[in-house]
Amino acid sequence: MLTNRSKxxxxxxxxxxxxxxxxxxxxxxxxxxxxxxRRKATVRFPEVxxxxxxxWRGQHVxxxxxxxxxxxxxxxxxxxACPAEAITMTAAERKKGEEHLYREEKYATVYEINMLxxxxxxxxxxxxxxxxxxxTDRIESTxxxxxxxxxxxxxxxxxxxxxxxxxxxxxxxxLEFKKHKLxxxxx
Amino acid sequence: xxxxxxxxxxxxLIIFTVTLAVAAYSTYxxxxxxxxxxxxxxxxxxxxxxLLQPLADGAKFFFKEEIIPNVSxxxxxxxxxxxxxxxxxxxxxxxxxxNTLWLDGKEYVLQITDLNVGILYVFGVASIGVYGxxxxxxxxxxxxxxxxxxxxxxxxxxYEISMGLAIIALILMTGTLSxxxxxxxxxxxxxxxxxxxxVVYQPLGFLIFLVCAFAECNRTPFxxxxxxxxxxxxxxxxxxxxxLGLYLFAEYxxxxxxxxxxxxxxxxxFNFPFMNDLxxxxxxxxxxxxxxxFGKIVFFIFFFMWIRWTIPRFRYDQLMNLGWKMxxxxxxxxIALTGLVSLVFK
Numbered sequence: 001m002l003t004n005r006s007k008x009x010x011x012x013x014x015x016x017x018x019x020x021x022x023x024x025x026x027x028x029x030x031x032x033x034x035x036x037x038r039r040k041a042t043v044r045f046p047e048v049x050x051x052x053x054x055x056w057r058g059q060h061v062x063x064x065x066x067x068x069x070x071x072x073x074x075x076x077x078x079x080x081a082c083p084a085e086a087i088t089m090t091a092a093e094r095k096k097g098e099e100h101l102y103r104e105e106k107y108a109t110v111y112e113i114n115m116l117x118x119x120x121x122x123x124x125x126x127x128x129x130x131x132x133x134x135x136t137d138r139i140e141s142t143x144x145x146x147x148x149x150x151x152x153x154x155x156x157x158x159x160x161x162x163x164x165x166x167x168x169x170x171x172x173x174x175l176e177f178k179k180h181k182l183x184x185x186x187x
Numbered sequence: 188x189x190x191x192x193x194x195x196x197x198x199x200l201i202i203f204t205v206t207l208a209v210a211a212y213s214t215y216x217x218x219x220x221x222x223x224x225x226x227x228x229x230x231x232x233x234x235x236x237x238l239l240q241p242l243a244d245g246a247k248f249f250f251k252e253e254i255i256p257n258v259s260x261x262x263x264x265x266x267x268x269x270x271x272x273x274x275x276x277x278x279x280x281x282x283x284x285x286n287t288l289w290l291d292g293k294e295y296v297l298q299i300t301d302l303n304v305g306i307l308y309v310f311g312v313a314s315i316g317v318y319g320x321x322x323x324x325x326x327x328x329x330x331x332x333x334x335x336x337x338x339x340x341x342x343x344x345x346y347e348i349s350m351g352l353a354i355i356a357l358i359l360m361t362g363t364l365s366x367x368x369x370x371x372x373x374x375x376x377x378x379x380x381x382x383x384x385x386v387v388y389q390p391l392g393f394l395i396f397l398v399c400a401f402a403e404c405n406r407t408p409f410x411x412x413x414x415x416x417x418x419x420x421x422x423x424x425x426x427x428x429x430x431l432g433l434y435l436f437a438e439y440x441x442x443x444x445x446x447x448x449x450x451x452x453x454x455x456x457f458n459f460p461f462m463n464d465l466x467x468x469x470x471x472x473x474x475x476x477x478x479x480x481f482g483k484i485v486f487f488i489f490f491f492m493w494i495r496w497t498i499p500r501f502r503y504d505q506l507m508n509l510g511w512k513m514x515x516x517x518x519x520x521x522i523a524l525t526g527l528v529s530l531v532f533k
Binding site: 022025028029031032033035036038039040041042044 | 220223224225226227228231394493494496497498
């Protein structure tokens, strides 16, 4: 009786109409027939796409800077931050003449995200000090084999001529938050 | 003689095809009705509105791997679905699909054969139908299959009794066992030369018959023989590929035939309201009547599905209580009432 929500069970004898069960069935059929004419909740997916949130966390993208060089410097903070351990990478040193390809002296030769492990929490994005990785509002495609779900740089890095807009996630407030001294990479 | 045989042969072929087509599209309708009653849209990928879905399903069944359990009795295992299918198809023989067509002064009755014991024939074949399920479930050598099969046979035997008793009241009234004559007695409906449909005289009998038809077809709320939550798949647990398809198909054919029988016995068969006031030739009335008959059948098939998505499954003891303690006394009361009323009014 602490919450005052307890109910006393009433075990009342059913009357004749309840016992013959038919009025209840008729009532049930009326309810179901009403649903026949109700608006359907289904979205015919590949043709029609459901409206999704502006900050939807979908397939990742590795950003390039304004000159088209990859921003990722293979520091590994995203891999450390990842609670699902979905990210692996191999770093390499930038050679002379590759300045237009990679922004910093170090870059990732291999950068892989296992999409089957990824839980789309967005912690990689939060950890990244170089504004290189972002989650986008794209839905990652289906496939038949497990290996196909390990996305390499070919799928993750955005094309130079086909940039992917992340302004919805990279708002001034987010940029300000990332400068916070408590974040590990700003210490 | 030859002409008669050819005509009957063609009629058999047509009805066979129509039965299969209706059963195939019942599977589609079931999925669509289920979806619509649950605010979904159902299959819509194969063809426009998913209309080719039954073909896709059928093709899928044929390409599935066929597994016959090692410990099963192979002969009976194969016999099971064939028996279910055979008996399901056999009942359509006595159903009057329409009245008479007159072409070149010759009479063409739209019924394969007008047995004078038509209803008894339907009952007889329907009771053999349980063998298909029983044999299949038993020969699978699987306890779930066996329980499903035992449930099926127990349920069908129990409900056949009250179904038969419900029919006896109708026969007391009509005085004939021939389905065609029962149809003709209800000719007219509303309008001149009117005769009311039997459902008006036999509402209780109709209700009992309807409930028992649900039980006979193993449809929800009486689908205990294949109840997934307890018995995996019931009597067809071990079946795969087209053998499973045949079992499922037989269920839909049974549904089609029982809808036809219900329409014939209680809803005027191929008769429709104002049929004598339209001033059309008898051939046209026959054709329209057949259309109406199929309309009634489609409604009852829809009703079967509508009920399926409305009422949950009974518990087994509830099923038996309903069958033995409610339906049979009610049916006997109905017979007594019919006898009394016909004694008073005739």
